[in-house]
Amino acid sequence: MREVAFIKQNKEKWLEFELAIFGKAKKNPDELANLYIQMMNDLSYAQTYYPKSKTVVYLNHLASQIYQKIYKTKRTEKNRVSEFFKTEVPLLVYEYKRYLLYAFILFFTMVGIGVISARYDTDFARLVMGDDYINMTLENIKKGNPMAVYGTSTNWGSFIGITVNNLKVGAQCYFYGIFGGLGTFYYLMQNCIMLGSFQYFFFEHGVFWKSVRGIWIHGSMEIFAIVIESMAGFIFGASILFPKTFSRLNSFKIGFKNSFKIYLSTIPFTCAAGFLEGFITRYSIDMPIWLSVSIIVSTLGLISFYYLIYPAIVHKKVQQLSAHLN
Structure with missing residues (x-):
C-alpha cells in the first residue's frame, strides 16, 4: 500500500487517538489499551514499509502518549513516583x-x-x-x-x-x-x-x-x-x-x-x-x-x-x- 493511501485509510482513527490523548474523548483504561494495540500495529506496518517517513515519527509519538495515559489512568497499587522514574521518564527520553x-x-x-x-x-x-x-x-x-x-x-x-x-x-x-x-x-x-x-x-x-x-x-x-x-x-x-x-x-x-x-x-x-x-x-x-x-x-x-x-x-x-x- 502506498503511504498516501495508508494515511488516508487510518486518518480518522488517528484523530480519535489524538482526542483521547488530549482528554477530548473520554476513554477508560481498557479502551485506551485497545487503542494502544491498534496504534502499535500501525506503527509496525509503517516502520516496515515507510521506515524513514514522518509517519513513523508521528505514530511513535502517539503510541508513546497513549502508553503514558494508560499508566496514568489505570488502577494500580504501584507507587506513582516510582512509575514516574521507572517508566514515564525513560520512555520520554527514548522518544526524544x-x-x-x-x-x-x-x-x-x-x-x-x-x-x-x-x-x-x-x-x-x-x-x-x-x-x-x-x-x-x-x-x-x-x-x-x-x-x-x-x-x-x-x-x-x-x-x-x-x-x-x-x-x-x-x-x-x-x-x-x-x-x-x-x-x-x-x-x-x-x-x-x-x-x-x-x-x-x-x-x-x-x-x-x-x-x-x-x-x-x-x-x-x-x-x-x-x-x-x-x-x-x-x-x-x-x-x-x-x-x-x-x-x-x-x-x-x-x-x-x-x-x-x-x-x-x-x-x-x-x-x-x-x-x-x-x-x-x-x-x-x-x-x-x-x-x-x-x-x-x-x-x-x-x-x-x-x-x-x-x-x-x-x-x-x-x-x-x-x-x-x-
Whole structure:
C-alpha cells in the first residue's frame, strides 16, 4: 500500500487517538489499551514499509502518549513516583533521544571552545570567572590544595547554597527554552564555555589531575543533569517552532508536559551532586585516589545508565508487551 493511501485509510482513527490523548474523548483504561494495540500495529506496518517517513515519527509519538495515559489512568497499587522514574521518564527520553544527541553535541562543542579560548587568550579565564576567583585559586594552588575553595564554609551551608544555585541553573536551561530554544542554547553555552576554560586553567597550572579528582566527584551528575535539562529546553522550544500535524497550541501543551517531566527527573541528581559538593569534594585532596575515582565512575555510571541505556530497555519491554497482547 502506498503511504498516501495508508494515511488516508487510518486518518480518522488517528484523530480519535489524538482526542483521547488530549482528554477530548473520554476513554477508560481498557479502551485506551485497545487503542494502544491498534496504534502499535500501525506503527509496525509503517516502520516496515515507510521506515524513514514522518509517519513513523508521528505514530511513535502517539503510541508513546497513549502508553503514558494508560499508566496514568489505570488502577494500580504501584507507587506513582516510582512509575514516574521507572517508566514515564525513560520512555520520554527514548522518544526524544535525538534532542539528547543535539544537547551532547552542543555540550562538547562549547566545552571545546572554552578550552581553545583559554589556551590562546591568557585573560579569558579571568574574563569568565572573575579576578577574585582566579586570584584565590592561584593562592590555593601555591598552598598545594587547588580545591580549598570547597572547604571555605560549613558542610550544610555549602550543600544548601550549591544545590539552590544548581537548581537555578537547571531551571534557566529548561524554562528559557520557551524562546524557541535560544534561551536554552545561551545558558548551555555559557556554562560549557566556563567549564572548558575552568578545566584548562587547572591544566595550565599543572594541577589538572587534582582538579579532576575533586571537581568531578560532584560534577559528573551536576554537569550531566545540565545537559539533560538543556535537552528538555530544546524539546520545549521545538514544540513551539515545529508543531508538525498538531495545532501549535496542542503541540505546545504536549511539548511542555513531556519536557517538564524530563526536567523534573534531573532534580534528584542535582540535589545528590550538591550533597557531594558540600560534604565530600572538600576532602578530595586527602582522599585515596581509588576512592575519588570510584565515586566519579559510580556517579557518572549511574546517571549515564539512567538516561542513555535504561530508556532503550524500557522501550524494548513495551514493544514485547505489545507483541504479547497481539
